[in-house]
Amino acid sequence: MITTTNPATGETIATYETLDDNGIDAKLETATRAYGEWRGTSLDARTTVLSALGDLYEANKEELARLAVTEMGKPITQARSEIAKCASLLHYYAEHGPPMLDSKFWDLSDGGRAEGRWLPQGPVLAVMPWNFPYWQVIRFLAPTILAGNVGVLKHASIVQGVAQRMEELVMEAGGPEGLFQNLCVSSDPIGDIIADTRIVAATLTGSEGAGSAVAQQAGKHLKKVVLELGGSDPFIVMPSADLDQAVKDAVTARIQNNGQSCICGKRTIVHAEIYDDFSDRFSAVLKDVKLGDPMDDDTGLGPLSSEGQRDTVLKQVAKARKEGCTLLFGGEKIDRPGAWMTAGLLTDVPLASKTGTDEIFGPVGQLYKARDVDEATTIANAIPFGLGSAVWTRDEGEKEHFANAIEAGMTTFNGVNGSRIEAPFGGIKRSGHGRELAEFGLHEFMNLKTLVNPA
Numbered sequence: 001m002i003t004t005t006n007p008a009t010g011e012t013i014a015t016y017e018t019l020d021d022n023g024i025d026a027k028l029e030t031a032t033r034a035y036g037e038w039r040g041t042s043l044d045a046r047t048t049v050l051s052a053l054g055d056l057y058e059a060n061k062e063e064l065a066r067l068a069v070t071e072m073g074k075p076i077t078q079a080r081s082e083i084a085k086c087a088s089l090l091h092y093y094a095e096h097g098p099p100m101l102d103s104k105f106w107d108l109s110d111g112g113r114a115e116g117r118w119l120p121q122g123p124v125l126a127v128m129p130w131n132f133p134y135w136q137v138i139r140f141l142a143p144t145i146l147a148g149n150v151g152v153l154k155h156a157s158i159v160q161g162v163a164q165r166m167e168e169l170v171m172e173a174g175g176p177e178g179l180f181q182n183l184c185v186s187s188d189p190i191g192d193i194i195a196d197t198r199i200v201a202a203t204l205t206g207s208e209g210a211g212s213a214v215a216q217q218a219g220k221h222l223k224k225v226v227l228e229l230g231g232s233d234p235f236i237v238m239p240s241a242d243l244d245q246a247v248k249d250a251v252t253a254r255i256q257n258n259g260q261s262c263i264c265g266k267r268t269i270v271h272a273e274i275y276d277d278f279s280d281r282f283s284a285v286l287k288d289v290k291l292g293d294p295m296d297d298d299t300g301l302g303p304l305s306s307e308g309q310r311d312t313v314l315k316q317v318a319k320a321r322k323e324g325c326t327l328l329f330g331g332e333k334i335d336r337p338g339a340w341m342t343a344g345l346l347t348d349v350p351l352a353s354k355t356g357t358d359e360i361f362g363p364v365g366q367l368y369k370a371r372d373v374d375e376a377t378t379i380a381n382a383i384p385f386g387l388g389s390a391v392w393t394r395d396e397g398e399k400e401h402f403a404n405a406i407e408a409g410m411t412t413f414n415g416v417n418g419s420r421i422e423a424p425f426g427g428i429k430r431s432g433h434g435r436e437l438a439e440f441g442l443h444e445f446m447n448l449k450t451l452v453n454p455a
Contacts, residue, residue: 001015001016001017001019001156002015002018002160002164002186003016004016004071004157004159004160004161005158005172005306005337006071007073007074007302007303007304007305007306007307007338007339008294008302008338008339009075009337009338010036010294010307010337010338010339011337013071013161014160015181016160016164016184018156018184018185018186019183019184019185019384019416021189021281022338024183024185024189024193025400027144027181027183027275028123028152028196028198028201029198029224030102030177030178030181030282031079031123031150031152031178031181031198032122032123032198033178034150034176034177034178034179034189035120035122035123035149035178037150037157037176037339038149038150038176038179039148040148041148041403042385043098043101043146043190044171046146047050047093047094047095047097047098047146048094048174049119049145049170049173049174049179050090050091050094050097050142050145050146050173051090051091051094051343052066052172052173052174052302053090053169053170053173053175054086054087054088054089054090054091055087055173055300056169056172056173057083057084057090057134057138057169058076058083058084058087059367059387060083060085060169061080061087062080062081062160064079064083064134064165065079065080065082065083065167066079066295067102067161067162068082068133068134068159068162068425069164069184069294069295069302070161071130071133071159072130072131072133072159072160072258072302073162073258073294073302073303073339074131074159074258074260074294075294075297075301075302076295076297076301077297077298077299078256078257080200081127082132082134082135085404086135086138086170088217088421089138089139089142089409089421089437090138090230092142092244092422093142093143093145093146093399093420094146094440096300097146097308097442098146098231100118100439100442100443101118101146101147101442103115103116103117103118103251104116108452108454109136109209109451109455110371110454110455111451111455112452112454112455113453114450114451114452115450115453116209116449116450116451117448117451118147118443118446118448118449119148119446119447119448119449120147120149120446120447121149121200121201121445121446122149122198122199122200122201123149123185123200123203124140124144124149124151124152124199124200124201124203124319124445125153125154125190125192125193125196125199125201126140126141126151126152126153126154126202126203126204127154127203127204127205127210127214128140128153128154128155128156128204128205128206128383129156129206129207129273129310130155130158130159130305131154131257131260131261131262132257132261133155133156133159134162134166136205137153137155137163137166139205139419139425139436139437140436140441141166141170142148143441143442143444143445144180144435144445145175145179145180146442147382147442147445147446149200149364149445149446150178150179150180151179151180151181152180152181152183152193152199152340153166153167153181153182153183154183154187154190154193155182157186158305158306160182160184162374163182163184163400164182164184166180166182167180167181167182169339171409172216173339176282177229179284184319187210187369187448188415190213190214190217190255190292191213191217193219193420194214194218194221195217195221195224199223200216200223200224200445201223201224201225201226201445202214202218202223202224202225202226203225203226203227203434203436203444203445204225204226204227204228205227205228205229205262206229207230208229208230208430209233210229211227211229211432212450215227216228218453220238222446224443224445225343225430226426226432226433226435226445227260227433227434227435227437228387228425228426228427228430228431228432228433228436229262229385229387229427229430229432229433230262230361230387231262231266231359231362231386231387231388231427231431232255232267232358232359232361232383232385232429233262233263233264233265233266233267233385233386233387233388233389233390234263234265234267234268234269234379234389234390234392234408235250235253235266235267235268235269235382235389235390235406235407235417236269236270236376236389236391236392236393236402237268237269237270237271237274237278237328237392237393238271238373238376238391238393238398239271239273239274240393240394240395240398241274241392241393241394241414241420242394243274243277243278243281243303244281245414246278248276248285248393248415248421249269249283249290249390249415250265250291250365250414251282251285251286252264252416253265253390253416253417254266254268254286254343254365254418255289255300255301255343255363256364257365258301258302258303258305258363259304259313259360259361259362259363260302260304260305260309260361260362260430261342262359262387262388263387263388263410263417263418264388264416264418264421265347265365265384265416265417265419266359266360266366266454267349267365267366267379267380268282268365268366268367268368269368269369269370269376269379269380270367270368270369271368271369271370271371271372271373271376272369272370275369279347279367281346282345282367283328283329284332284363286343286345286435287329287330287337287341287343288299289301289341291334291340291343299440301343301363303338303339303340304339304340304341304362304363305339306339307338307339309339309361309362310333310339310340310341310362311330312330312361312362313335313341313361313362313363313364314331314341314361315346316355316358316360316364317331317346317352317360318366318378319354319355320349320353322351323349323350323353323354323355324348324353325346325347325348325349325350325355326346326347326348326352327344327345327346327368328344328345328346328347328356329345330342330343330344330345330364331343331344331345331346331364332344332446333445339417341362341363342363343363343364343365344363344364344365344380345364345365345366345367346364346365346366346367346454347366347367347405348369349366349368351378351379352381352382352441356382356383357382357383358382359385370406373398373401373402377401377402377405377406380406381405381407384426384429384430385408385427385429385430385431386407386408386428386429387408387410387427387432388408388409388411388412388417388418388432389402389406389410389411389412389417390411390412390413390415390416390417391406391411391412391413391414392414393413393414394414396447397454399413402426403426407428407429408427408431409425409426409427409428409431409435410425419436419437421437421438422437422438423437423438424436424437424438424440424441425437425441
């Protein structure tokens with residue numbers, strides 16, 4: 001049995017019966033049958049479903065956004081933006097995806113010719129988190145549908161309402177039974193599902209520990225896996241930056257999704273020349289963020305996803321203080337029902353400490369001072385993660401330095417770091433491997449089959 005809870009109130013929303021072994025087997029059989037049919041459909045048929053699904057996300061944006069807010073607490077304006085981004089990605093693959101599947105041709109040294117053809121492979125398992133409950137799934141699902149594969153989803157327990165609604169929408173869009181199914185299960189049977197011969201590959205967005213477990217099981221059974229794991233992204237500010245906008249975006253990066261985003265800036269690294277000015281402004285704006293009902297349009301910070309997640313962050317703050325970090329303000333539990341805490345800011349963080357190297361998945365930032373570009377780079381790279389990064393500078397030489405020197409899958413200049421549907425997305429180091437979005441996400445779970453015609 002899975003129970004969902006409203007993190008803003010602590011009240012129970014719904015309970016769901018979990019699948020037993022027979023139920024899981026039936027779902028995988030349905031996926032196998034669906035793949036047998038879907039792989040032979042035309043690109044026009046696939047893009048028709050994608051377009052219809054995108055239209056449904058647009059038409060049902062308010063309903064879907066409110067469901068996400070109720071189950072995991074993000075501010076309603078951000079939930080609406082998430083739904084809009086999902087619709088954009090679905091339409092993007094419907095419009096721009098087919099040419100990505102065009103064959104490639106090569107002339108051979110013996111005078112012959114070879115063709116590289118993109119072909120589907122089968123049912124793909126997606127293990128997805130609660131923090132962007134629609135986007136993380138659509139980022140996998142849209143290219144899966146276009147590729148001719150089918151998807152089975154193990155979603156986070158706290159967003160089971162979202163998971164079930166997403167399955168319904170695929171059917172409403174004209175997708176055949178089994179094209180996309182939600183597996184209402186705990187994490188316990190995931191290893192067996194990955195091992196099942198009917199599953200050809202797996203993708204996971206989530207914690208480092210979950211990614212390691214999925215990767216081990218996939219490796220044991222020689223199945224490809226794409227992982228997008230944690231991050232403790234640097235947000236670097238140099239003297240030439242537009243300081244007003246950098247402060248605004250640094251606060252956005254730290255509290256977006258109530259501080260629960262892998263790819264947004266968690267460690268703000270500021271050049272010594274502007275450190276004091278930036279610190280004062282950053283602190284003032286962060287303290288002033290409106291905390292309140294996530295259903296209100298003007299709320300900037302809502303509850304964390306669960307009381308358990310809130311308590312984890314509070315323990316990290318307590319650990320930071322024991323390690324010698326200074327808590328400038330906030331980072332405290334709010335005495336009310338639900339998973340509430342205040343935004344906070346840590347300084348004097350030792351690079352080799354747990355606080356310095358771990359990810360804080362909540363609205364508590366870290367502020368560092370750097371003497372120059374080299375020290376800023378050292379601080380930025382002094383973590384086991386390598387997902388995203390942001391750099392604020394108008395100096396082209398500094399841009400080029402950070403572009404090459406920061407160890408991350410992405411660097412955004414003079415803006416909030418985030419995924420873009422037209423560009424590849426993914427991490428390095430302990431943040432995972434593989435890429436999503438654009439043609440790279442489409443090709444990850446396809447067979448690039450080589451056809452040779454000798455001279």
